[in-house]
Amino acid sequence: MIDLKNLTIEKAHEGMKKGEFTCTELVDAYLKVIKEKNKELNAYLEVYKDISEQTEKAQKKFQDGSATLLTGIPFAIKDNILFEGHIASASSKILENYKATYDSTVIKKLKEAGAVIIGRTNMDEFAMGSSTQTSAYGVTRNPLDPARVPGGSSGGSAAAVAADMALVALGTETCGSVREPAAFCGLVGLKPTYGAVSRHGIIAMGNSLDQVSPFGKNVSDVEIIFNTLSKYDPEDSTSVPEDLRVSKTKTNSKKIGVPWHLFENGVEEVVMQNFKESLEKLKNSGYEIVDIKLPHSPYSLAAYYIIMPAEVSTNLSRFDGIRYGYSAEGKNLLEVYKKSRGQGFGKEARRRILLGTYVLSHGYYDAYYNKAIKIREKIKEEVMQAFQSVDLIATPTVPILPFKLGEKMDDPVAMYLCDIFSAPANLSGVPSMAIPSGKTKENLPLSIQFMASHFAENILFEVGKKFETIR
Numbered sequence: 001m002i003d004l005k006n007l008t009i010e011k012a013h014e015g016m017k018k019g020e021f022t023c024t025e026l027v028d029a030y031l032k033v034i035k036e037k038n039k040e041l042n043a044y045l046e047v048y049k050d051i052s053e054q055t056e057k058a059q060k061k062f063q064d065g066s067a068t069l070l071t072g073i074p075f076a077i078k079d080n081i082l083f084e085g086h087i088a089s090a091s092s093k094i095l096e097n098y099k100a101t102y103d104s105t106v107i108k109k110l111k112e113a114g115a116v117i118i119g120r121t122n123m124d125e126f127a128m129g130s131s132t133q134t135s136a137y138g139v140t141r142n143p144l145d146p147a148r149v150p151g152g153s154s155g156g157s158a159a160a161v162a163a164d165m166a167l168v169a170l171g172t173e174t175c176g177s178v179r180e181p182a183a184f185c186g187l188v189g190l191k192p193t194y195g196a197v198s199r200h201g202i203i204a205m206g207n208s209l210d211q212v213s214p215f216g217k218n219v220s221d222v223e224i225i226f227n228t229l230s231k232y233d234p235e236d237s238t239s240v241p242e243d244l245r246v247s248k249t250k251t252n253s254k255k256i257g258v259p260w261h262l263f264e265n266g267v268e269e270v271v272m273q274n275f276k277e278s279l280e281k282l283k284n285s286g287y288e289i290v291d292i293k294l295p296h297s298p299y300s301l302a303a304y305y306i307i308m309p310a311e312v313s314t315n316l317s318r319f320d321g322i323r324y325g326y327s328a329e330g331k332n333l334l335e336v337y338k339k340s341r342g343q344g345f346g347k348e349a350r351r352r353i354l355l356g357t358y359v360l361s362h363g364y365y366d367a368y369y370n371k372a373i374k375i376r377e378k379i380k381e382e383v384m385q386a387f388q389s390v391d392l393i394a395t396p397t398v399p400i401l402p403f404k405l406g407e408k409m410d411d412p413v414a415m416y417l418c419d420i421f422s423a424p425a426n427l428s429g430v431p432s433m434a435i436p437s438g439k440t441k442e443n444l445p446l447s448i449q450f451m452a453s454h455f456a457e458n459i460l461f462e463v464g465k466k467f468e469t470i471r
Contacts, residue, residue, distance in 0.1 A: 002015070002021055002025070002026060004029060004030070004164040004167075007167060008217070009069055009070065009073055009167065009168065009216075009221045009224050010220065010224075012026060012072070013067075013071070013072075013073075016062055016072050017062065017067065022055075022059060023055040023058040023059045023062070023071075023116065024052070024055045024056075024059065026074065027051060027055050027074050027116050027118065030074045030118060030165060030166060031047070031051070031118070033163065033165050034047060034118075034119075034165045037163050037165060038165065040141060040146060041140060041143055042122055042137075042138050042139065042156075043076070043140055043150075043156045043157075043159035043160040043163065043165055044076070044118075044119045044120070044122070044156065044160060045079055045089070045091070045120050045121065045122050045137055046087065046119050046120050047118060047119040048086060048117065051116060051118060054116045054117065055072065055116055057114065058072035058114045058116055059072070061114045066114075068113045068114060068228075069113075069224050070110065070113035070224065070225070071114030071115070072114060072115075072116060073115050073116065073167055074118050074166050074167050074168075075110060075115050075116065075166060075169060075170065076117075076119060076121045076156070076157050076160040076161070076165065076166035076168075077107070077117055077121065077169065077170045078120070078121055078123050078154050078156065078157050078169075078170060078171045078172055079120040079122065079123050079156070080123065080126070080127060080172060080205075081104050081107060081120075081201070081202055081212070082100035082104040082107065082201040082202070082203070083104070083107045083117060084100050084103045084107075085099060085100065086099065086100055086120065087099055087100075087120070088100045088120065088203060089136075089137075090123070090125065090126045090127070090203045091122055091123045091125050091126075091134075091135035091136055091137055092125045092126055092344065092346065092349065093136040093343070093346070094319045094325045094326045094341070094344030094345055095203075095324075095326070096136070096325075096326060097325075098324055098325055100201075102201065103201060104198075104201020104202055105198035105200040105201055105233045105235060105236065106170060106197065106198060106201070106202075106212050106229050107201065109228055109231070110229075113228055118165075121140075121159075121169065122135050122137060122138070122140045122156030123152065123153050123154055123155065123156055123171075124153035124155070124177075125346045125348060126203070126205055126349050127153040127154075127174055127205045127210075128153065128205065128312070128348045128349055128352055129152045129348055130151065130152045130153070130176065130177075130415050130418040130419060131150075131151065131152045131155065131403075131408070131418075132149060132150055132151070132152040132153065132154075132155025132156060132181075133152070133405065133406070134152075134346055134347070136346055139405055140156050140159050141159070141405070142162075142184060142185060143159050143162045143163035143185065144162065144186060144402070144443065144444065144445060145402065145444065147405060148184075148402040148404055148444075149184065149402055149405055149407075150162070150181050150184055150185050150402070151180040151181030151182075151183065151184035151185065151398075151402065151418075152177060152180065153171075153172075153174075153177040154171025154172065154173070154181050155181045155184075157170065157171040157178075157181070157215055158171070158181035158182060158185040158187055158215055159185060161185070161216065161217065162185035162186060162187055167221075168214065168216045168222075168225060169214070169215045170213070170215070171189070171212075171213050171215060172202060172205075172212050172213060173210070173211050173213040173426070174205050174209045174210050174308060174426065175209065175304050175419045176398070176418065176419040176421075176422025176423070176426070177213075178190070178191055178215065178434075179191055179397050179422055179432060179434035179447075179449060180397065180398050180418055180419070180434075181215075182215060182397070182434040182447065183398045183436075183445065183446075183447030183449075184398070184402040184445065186436045186439075186445035186447075187215050187434075187436065188216050188217065188218060188221070188433065188434065188436070188464065189213060189433065189434045190213055190214055190226060190432075190433045190434075190457070191211060191213050191422075191425060191426070191431060191432045191433070192211055192212075192213060192226060192230065192431050192457060193240075193245075193430060193431045193454050193456075193457065194208075194211055194426075195238050195239055195240035195429070196240065196245070196431070196455065196457070197212045197229045198229075198231070198235065198236045198239050199212065199238060199239075200233055200236040200239075204311075204315045205308070205311070205312055205315065206307065206308045208238075208307070208311065209307070209311070212229065214226060214229070219433075219435065219461055219465050219468060220465065222433070222461075223461045226457060230457075240455075245455045246455060247452075247453050247454065247456035247458075247459075254286055254287040254288060254463075255288045255290060256279075256282060256287050256288065256391065256394050257290055257292035257389070257390035257392070257393045257394070258279065258289060258290070258291060258292065258393070258394055258395070259291075259292050259293065259393065260291060261293060261294075261298075262294065262297055263395065263396065266399050266420070267399040267400075268399065268400050268401060270440050271399060271400065271401065271446060274437055274446040274448075275395075275396045275437070275448060277438070278437045278448045278471065281467075281470045281471065282394075282466075282467065282470070284470075285466060285470050289394075290389075290390060292386050292389075292390060292393065294379075294382050294383065294386060294424065296375060296378040296379050296382055297379055297424045299375050299379070300375075300379050300423035301417070301419060301420050301423045302375075303372040303375040303423075303427060304372075304419070304423045304427060305355075306359050306368050306369060306371075306372035307369070307372050307373065307427075309355040310356045310359050310360050310369055311356070312349075312356045313352070313354075313356025313360060314360075316345070316353055319340075319341070319344065319345075320337055320340065320341065321337060321339070321340020321341065322336065322340075325340075326340055326344040327340050328342075328343055328344075348412075351412065359372075376427045376428075379427050380429070383424060383428040383451070384428070384453070384454075387430075387452075387453040391452065391456075392451065392452055392460075393452075394448060394450050394451075395421045395448075396421060396446075396447070396448060397422075397434040397447035397448060398418055398422075398447065399418070399420055401440065401444045402444055402445070421449060422449075424451070425451050429454060430451055430452065430454055430456075431451070431452055431454070431455075431456065431460055432449055432450065432452075432460075433449065433450055433460045433464055434447050435447065435448055435449075435450070435464050435471075436471070437467075448467070450463055
C-alpha cells in the first residue's frame with residue numbers, strides 16, 4: 001500500500017528505483033482516489049486515456065537507467081496548458097472541443113523527464129476568477145471542506161494535489177492564481193520570476209503577467225519541478241536567456257521586510273494572528289524582521305484590474321466563432337460573432353472583455369491604461385528598491401480564509417480583493433511563494449507568502465524549507 005498522504009517526489013523516485021512499486025502501481029493508486037473523490041470535488045475535467053502508454057515509457061527509463069527525479073511522477077495540468085492531441089478548453093464553452101495541435105514547452109519538458117500526465121484540471125474560465133466558480137463545467141470544491149472554494153483560478157490543480165489525486169500539479173498565475181489556491185488547500189505554490197518558465201503553448205490571459213507555476217505538498221517538490229521547467233525557450237519572446245538570470249539581491253543576511261501598512265485593514269483576525277506568530281518563529285530561528293514601506297503598492301490591485309482586462313480584451317478577440325472553437329449559426333457574419341461570443345463566453349469573461357475594451361478605447365486609454373502602466377513601473381521600482389536592504393518580503397498569502405461556495409459570486413469586487421497581496425509580485429515580475437503556516441480551530445489552512453528579487457527563487461526555497469521545520 002503506497003502512503004500517498006506523505007509521498008514526495010524523492011520518496012516516489014526511490015520507491016520506483018528500488019522496485020518497491022512500479023510506475024503503473026503508483027499511477028493506479030492515484031487513479032483509484034480520483035474514482036472515489038472526483039465526482040464530488042470536480043477537480044479533473046478529464047482523465048487522459050493514454051496514461052498506460054506514458055507509464056510504460058517511464059518504466060523503461062527506470063530499466064535503462066535514464067530515469068530522472070520526475071520520471072513516473074503523476075502530474076495534473078491546468079486546462080489552459082496545451083498537450084498535443086488532448087483537449088485544452090480553458091474551462092470555457094467557446095473552446096469545449098479544441099484539441100491542442102502541439103505541446104506547450106512545459107509539457108515537452110515533463111515528457112522529456114518521463115513524468116506521467118494524468119489529466120486536465122478545472123479552472124476559472126480563461127483563468128478569470130479567484131474561486132474556480134466561473135468554469136463552464138461546474139465548480140470545484142475544496143478537499144479540506146467541500147462546502148468551500150479551493151481558490152482560483154488554478155483551483156482544480158490545487159484540489160487534485162490536496163485530495164491525493166495527483167502527487168504534484170501545474171497551474172498558471174496571472175495574479176495569485178496559484179498562491180491563493182495553495183493557501184486555501186494547504187499547499188506550497190510558487191509564482192516564478194516572469195520569464196523564468198516558458199509561456200509557449202499556454203492559452204493566454206494577460207501576456208505581461210502570466211507564468212506557469214507548480215503546486216506541491218512541500219517546498220522540495222516545488223523546487224524540483226521549477227528546476228526542470230526553468231530553462232530558456234527561444235519559442236517564447238518573454239523567456240529570459242540563462243546568462244541574464246542574475247539575482248540583484250545585495251544583502252547576505254537573513255533579513256525579512258514586512259510592509260505592515262499594506263494590511264492595516266481587511267485582514268481577518270485569525271490570519272493576522274497566525275502571520276504574527278509565523279514571524280516570531282522566523283525571528284527565533286535567526287531571521288531579522290524589519291518594517292518596510294512600499295508607498296505605491298496599495299494601488300497595485302487597481303492597476304492590475306486595468307492592465308489585465310486590457311490584455312484579456314486583446315487576447316480573447318481571437319475567439320470569434322470562425323477560426324476554431326464554439327460557433328453559433330447566424331444570418332450574417334456579425335450575428336455569428338455576437339452569438340458565438342455571447343453564448344461561448346461566461347459572465348466573468350464577458351465582464352473583463354468589456355472592461356478591457358473600455359480602458360483601451362479612444363478617450364479612455366490615457367485616462368486609465370497609461371496611468372496603470374506608470375503605476376506598475378513605480379511599484380516595480382519600489383519593490384526592487386526594497387530588495388537593496390532586505391532579502392525577502394513577507395505578507396499573509398490571502399487576507400481571508402477559504403470562503404463558502406457561492407458566497408462572493410454577486411460581489412466581484414470582494415472576489416478581486418482576494419488578490420490584494422498577490423498583485424505586487426505579478427506587476428513587478430518577482431518570484432513569490434505561498435507556504436502553509438498552520439490551521440484554524442475549524443481545521444482551515446493558513447498561509448504565509450514570501451517574495452524575493454528577480455531570479456532569486458533559491459532564497460525562497462531556502463526560507464521555505466527552514467519554515468517547514470519551525471512552523
